[in-house]
Amino acid sequence: MEIIEKVSQMQRTSEALRASGYLIAFVPTMGFLHEGHIELMRTGKKHADKLVVSIFVNPTQFGPNEDFNQYPRDTEGDLDKSLSAGADIVLFPPVEEMYPEGFQTEVLVKELPDHLCGLSRPGHFDGVTTVVAKLFNIVKPHIAVFGRKDYQQLAVIRRMVKDLNMDLEIIDVGTVREADGLAMSSRNKYLNSEERKSALCLKKSMEMAEKMFKQGQRDARIIKKEMESLIRSHPFTDIDYISLCDPETLEEIHTSGTEVLVALAVRVGKTRLIDNCTLGQHDNSD
Amino acid sequence: MEIIEKVSQMQRTSEALRASGYLIAFVPTMGFLHEGHIELMRTGKKHADKLVVSIFVNPTQFGPNEDFNQYPRDTEGDLDKSLSAGADIVLFPPVEEMYPEGFQTEVLVKELPDHLCGLSRPGHFDGVTTVVAKLFNIVKPHIAVFGRKDYQQLAVIRRMVKDLNMDLEIIDVGTVREADGLAMSSRNKYLNSEERKSALCLKKSMEMAEKMFKQGQRDARIIKKEMESLIRSHPFTDIDYISLCDPETLEEIHTSGTEVLVALAVRVGKTRLIDNCTLGQHDNSD
Numbered sequence: 001m002e003i004i005e006k007v008s009q010m011q012r013t014s015e016a017l018r019a020s021g022y023l024i025a026f027v028p029t030m031g032f033l034h035e036g037h038i039e040l041m042r043t044g045k046k047h048a049d050k051l052v053v054s055i056f057v058n059p060t061q062f063g064p065n066e067d068f069n070q071y072p073r074d075t076e077g078d079l080d081k082s083l084s085a086g087a088d089i090v091l092f093p094p095v096e097e098m099y100p101e102g103f104q105t106e107v108l109v110k111e112l113p114d115h116l117c118g119l120s121r122p123g124h125f126d127g128v129t130t131v132v133a134k135l136f137n138i139v140k141p142h143i144a145v146f147g148r149k150d151y152q153q154l155a156v157i158r159r160m161v162k163d164l165n166m167d168l169e170i171i172d173v174g175t176v177r178e179a180d181g182l183a184m185s186s187r188n189k190y191l192n193s194e195e196r197k198s199a200l201c202l203k204k205s206m207e208m209a210e211k212m213f214k215q216g217q218r219d220a221r222i223i224k225k226e227m228e229s230l231i232r233s234h235p236f237t238d239i240d241y242i243s244l245c246d247p248e249t250l251e252e253i254h255t256s257g258t259e260v261l262v263a264l265a266v267r268v269g270k271t272r273l274i275d276n277c278t279l280g281q282h283d284n285s286d
Numbered sequence: 287m288e289i290i291e292k293v294s295q296m297q298r299t300s301e302a303l304r305a306s307g308y309l310i311a312f313v314p315t316m317g318f319l320h321e322g323h324i325e326l327m328r329t330g331k332k333h334a335d336k337l338v339v340s341i342f343v344n345p346t347q348f349g350p351n352e353d354f355n356q357y358p359r360d361t362e363g364d365l366d367k368s369l370s371a372g373a374d375i376v377l378f379p380p381v382e383e384m385y386p387e388g389f390q391t392e393v394l395v396k397e398l399p400d401h402l403c404g405l406s407r408p409g410h411f412d413g414v415t416t417v418v419a420k421l422f423n424i425v426k427p428h429i430a431v432f433g434r435k436d437y438q439q440l441a442v443i444r445r446m447v448k449d450l451n452m453d454l455e456i457i458d459v460g461t462v463r464e465a466d467g468l469a470m471s472s473r474n475k476y477l478n479s480e481e482r483k484s485a486l487c488l489k490k491s492m493e494m495a496e497k498m499f500k501q502g503q504r505d506a507r508i509i510k511k512e513m514e515s516l517i518r519s520h521p522f523t524d525i526d527y528i529s530l531c532d533p534e535t536l537e538e539i540h541t542s543g544t545e546v547l548v549a550l551a552v553r554v555g556k557t558r559l560i561d562n563c564t565l566g567q568h569d570n571s572d
Contacts, residue, residue: 007451011451018304018305019304019305019307021305102445104395104397104398104449105393105395105396105415105445105446105449105450106394106396107391107392107394107419108392108393110391110392111390112390130450133393133450134449137450137451137453138451159388159391163389163390163391163420164416164419165293165420165423166423167424
């Protein structure tokens with residue numbers, strides 16, 4: 001496994017791989033890898049000849065009051081896990097390699113970020129689309145793999161790729177969960193044992209929504225109200241949003257049709273957790 | 287010469303050319319080609335194996351009160367000229383192929399557009415960077431050629447390419463002029479014969495600036511004032527801006543150092559004309 005820090009070296013390497021006819025799969029990460037990332041890597045490896053994983057905690061997608069500085073890091077562990085998962089190259093660029101002095105360009109998706117997490121994290125998705133556009137130009141993949149856990153991120157990136165005619169395929173992978181149902185996230189590390197228990201309310205509330213939907217409930221307000229009560233009954237929780245929305249436009253819906261995305265963000269203690277599922281589609285929630 | 291209308295067909299064609307080891311040069315245009323464009327094409331052809339020219343009048347870089355609908359078009363003439371100049375492929379996409387329903391992504395350079403033409407054409411450069419980013423992803427060139435006539439456009443595109451790690455080289459070509467010095471532009475067609483005479487004031491005022499600079503004048507205000515008087519002495523003229531600025535940041539300078547860009551925009555009748563030169567560098571002005 002090769003470790004590359006320089007943009008120009010990654011580009012030369014990718015050009016050479018493409019010229020030799022290799023298919024390149026790419027998994028961009030912020031490191032502190034868990035089983036969810038590994039699943040992305042396995043999927044990438046399955047679809048391509050060469051797997052490139054990037055580890056870059058991108059400062060521009062964190063708000064001024066967010067956890068950029070505390071964001072957990074474990075470079076050695078990450079490299080071990082990448083190797084085990086079959087990565088051929090790990091791209092590990094320093095911040096100044098990605099954002100040199102004078103940097104002033106942004107890639108913006110304009111409407112999709114005005115929903116869900118975008119509302120409480122202004123500028124977050126602009127940081128995501130900009131860094132992902134850069135990484136795509138650096139890695140030149142045929143395929144890029146993203147998790148459905150970050151559903152809005154996936155939707156925003158798909159939109160960017162389509163709108164800017166980026167010639168690559170986005171593959172999505174279902175959320176990987178702990179045995180008790182908590183969606184894997186690098187931020188789970190922040191939870192103390194009491195909060196860890198409460199954190200199950202996200203998955204439980206989605207299961208309740210699925211059950212109500214299966215029993216014929218189509219009024220989004222009623223489903224949301226029940227989810228809200230369930231979550232509030234767990235200590236240390238503070239709801240950021242619960243949304244029943246259109247899976248493509250992310251616009252809030254009031255009467256559920258056939259395709260409904262349930263997405264939610266809940267603070268448990270100081271840790272902001274997100275999760276989502278698609279109602280009526282069993283295989284989509286995990 | 288092949289004419290391609292579909293994005294996906296252009297991408298497949300470029301992938302195949304790259305896989306065969308061909309170097310691709312790209313000249314994006316809005317059509318109504320003149321000798322300035324031909325010079326870009328010749329330069330592209332000189333640096334690469336295959337020359338792709340795009341003809342696309344991009345609606346998103348025109349303001350609501352600008353000349354999108356009247357912008358001159360001459361498809362047959364353009365194809366003839368492209369063929370003569372050695373183009374291998376002309377990309378000629380319909381607007382709905384470039385901006386299908388739901389389109390909502392923009393590429394923005396944030397600081398460079400806040401100068402010169404950007405001030406009187408809000409949103410113009412956002413339209414330019416977005417469409418050029420798309421075209422680069424569609425044509426996948428190794429080299430792209432732009433004219434120094436649109437100096438700010440060139441600077442903004444160079445910035446975008448650098449910031450987003452687009453793996454291609456930007457080559458610039460000096461302004462091509464009519465025998466009497468008027469910079470070639472598709473918009474010159476709008477000028478009636480009286481206005482055509484007045485339009486020479488742009489080049490004349492730059493020559494005066496060069497002369498003053500050579501004679502040791504370093505006060506930008508004095509140079510600008512003289513240019514202003516010269517232009518005002520020509521009928522039908524209305525100055526949009528005269529700027530002496532840093533060639534890289536485009537920031538206004540007051541006391542000229544060694545490197546100074548003179549850039550100006552003047553309305554002659556209803557036609558907005560631009561021109562520029564670099565003081566002290568003879569070969570740069572044309």
